[in-house]
Amino acid sequence: MIMNHILSLLFILLISIIYKSVEENSNKRLFIRSAIPIKNKTWTSYNGAVHLSPDAIFEPTTLEELIDIVNLAIINNKTIRCAGEGHTGSSLSVTKDYLVVVKKLNKVTVQKHSKYGWTATAEAGASFGDLENALRNHDPPLTIDSAPIYDTFRVSGVVAVGSHGARTYSGITSDQLCSMKIVTGSGEVNEFSEEINKLEFNAAKVNLGLLGIMYSLTFRVEPMYNLRLTNIYAPLNWLDNPLNIKKLLESSDSVQLYYWPYNGFDQNEDPNLHDFNKDRIVVKNWLRTNDTATYTKQQIEKIHEDQQHKSIELYKQIYYNFSNPVATSNVAAKFLSSNKNTSVVYQTPDAIHHFVYEENVSKYDLVAFGFKVDPDFSNVAVEFSYAIKSLYEFAKKGKFPVNYIVEIRILKSDEALLSPTFNHDPKALYCFLDFITVTGTPNYEEFCSFLAQRLFDKYKAKIHWGKRYEFIPDVTSYLSEVLSDEIKQFEKVRAKYDPDKIFFDNKSLEDIFNGALKDKK
Template identity: 40%
Template sequence: MTARLSRTWKELTTKTKDAIIHHEHTWKNWAGNQQSTPKKIFRPVNLHDLQKIVKEAKENNEKIRCAAAGHTWSSLSVTSGYLVIMDNVNSVEIKYNNHLKSWTATVGAGIYLKDLDKVLRKHDPPLALDSCVVLNTVTAGGIVATGCHGAKCANSNIPDKVVSLQIVTADGELREFSDDIDKVEMSAARINLGLLGIIYQLTFVVEPMFNIRMIDIFDPLVTSWNAPNLKNLVNSSDSIEVFYWQFNNPGFGAENDRIWIKQFLRTEDMATVSATDEKVKNMFQTLELEFGDHLFEFMAKVPESTPFVSHLLFEAGIDHRADQILEAPDAIHWRAGIDAVPCMDMEFAIKLDKDFHIAIEEFNHVIKRVYEYAEKKKYPMNMSMEFRINKSSRDLLAPTYDPDPDTYFFLLEILSVNGTKDFQEFSIELAQRWMSKYHAQPHWAKLWEHVPDIIPYVRKSLGKRRKIFEEVRKKYDPKQMFFDNETMKKILIG
């Protein structure tokens, strides 16, 4: 597959004195809900290309936006100007940093996580990120710029693992951002949404390879799901992911359903799954999801089939007795083939109370509404609900921003296959509840722009942080070369 894609790309591009220009004139994201017709699409391969693109844009008074692997649901990459796709800027340099007393990996913004994992594994000693997103078919620059997060409870978001960024700004110069240079500017640069310029390289803190015991727990929802159990799980785990797969038991009622918890524990024990076995498992997971995509599409077209098909997928597609030890990257990216099922995904960050009651209350509320919708023969959620728990961030645009570094947030998301009737109504209802009740903040990379009055809400929520970020943005892009997104203009400058 990779070789075929590479040949196709070469056939569609030419090298000019300015940069590599892609000959396709339209762009759309993976989910298919965003598309645009840029004047030019570039696929740069090095710093020289990036600087040439910025110079040309400046001469022609054009705007620039960037795209990574296209897994962002919001409109951040949509442009009628120049679109820069970064996946060929993919270098890796590994060093030991005496100042940090840690290994670091300086990577091109366009490197895919699966390729970064390979390089880190082959290093002597083998290295790994300590937490990341489940998908490994996304790029480093993409997940950092949009403020993505993993499942490690003691961590903040992924950008907080970045100690340095190099960005080509509107004057064509390569600027470095770090806490050592300027903490305020670094707090803007980590989650910058492409508004400071084109990210060229990022430096992550990485650590020696470690193993994770991954345990899947399937407990009855009504007897085991409570705040003390959740809090204990968070305090005793390295990472957790909590799922609700709708209609997962016969009887089709919440009293029969089970909750699905993935618990991740660091261990010194040897891996029980070999690299070969993991590759085979990933291949079968991909095939399962490719087949499952047809069933998901069927649910979208025939909504009344949702309870029965959903139950079938839960029983047939999930290992209900999983307890295995994996190398860190294999555990973190535990589900292969997710790309096979284009879907809709809305996620909000909700600040947790000290006893974790909010997480239980909102999780149960969504389940209650799923069944209330079902009574009306409506099935707006047909994939899953999920949350992960992180600590707060000091990045200016972080949805999990809080001055207290020990504050917990839970990041709650609902997913349905593309074309699912009533998803918009359902997601708006939930978003408005979370916003009014908990002052919840949307994940920039997910669906959120469809929620009524969300723009003034986010603008107000950012408060002083909005002004601080805008001062940094104006310093490096005074003529708004990278400011080609109407949503962000309304949020940041009104």
């Protein structure tokens, strides 16, 4: 009798545990108790270009919650896409089902490593500011070699799309990885590294969110060092000799070229924009140095504060005067160009993030194209000049599509399959031509599409996955062709870790992959 009573209590307890683990809502869909959606049903990217109302939004804080979210998607036959801070300009985060926002996964740990000396492991939602603060405050102080210009970007988002900074020989940020952990389509945690499987690691390093939800990323880091950042204002005809770029890069750590549109234009002297020969470019280069940093921490904070104020004023002057595009065409040059050559020594993170802007106010669209650099750098100079002169051709038609920056970055190649700088030749260099304008600027898509066609035809240029590209005519079929071999290799890895396509919920990627795989035998 007592035994029956005990068995009854155990049965009731078992039912209670099961009920607490799994609940059924009014729509007959199962919910795992630890995978709780947030109350907010909408999500918007940082510049407002992407706005979603998915079935559910999750903001996990632990690995266990990530696993439960994937298991919940399996149970309910749902798909998953991920987001961080929302800086991605393309549709990569778009989903109608489950959106997982990883920004609350932000822990960073630093450890000694037998092979790499030091490594740092960042959870998927850690910002580069979080990572770099942990490294800077470590004993000894450490740094990462490659990072995006803005330290608010989340590590998983930068890795997923193959993003980068301006450091030429550090390559894309993914090239600093030594391992990563991903919750894949089975709900299991899988580790990827070169030692475990080189091909799979090269797929994971630029994975577009197609292998699962990244949980942690371990980067190679090294003792802190200083960089001298030099800005030289040069006339546009400096580009007439491409060897200027090559020689500067050979004597530097990195090179970047800036151009503020129509910066030689003075409306008081000439109301017509037609003489690009008056313009100048900014030639930036970084060089490792033992010299002491020029500014204190407090001085850098003050410089960044001033930069933020300038960026807000610049943005407002352009955004609120779209109806008068001539007046705003060269506002950026007036606000940001000091017209003075400078040479400043920074600690590495400060040299990488040498300019800050107020992203809660200033909203920009970005488009970028990458192509292989000719040995004499002639195509770099030609395409930068052509882009600048094309702005003047558009201006003659009353169109001013770029009102912030046109820039050139040079990056070394890597072997991440879907990277825009993919190449088995370690000596190959790639040029990235970027166009940045205030969100909503008229004729921006027309201008970028015009240049895209030229770069696609001449160089089989690739797009930047994290920036806008889907408006370009026939771009998905073009990418299917130009990325065909890499996609076929990547697909073998993707199919292994997500056979049910839980994470393959993106129309553009589906079209690109289907086009590349249609002839697969």
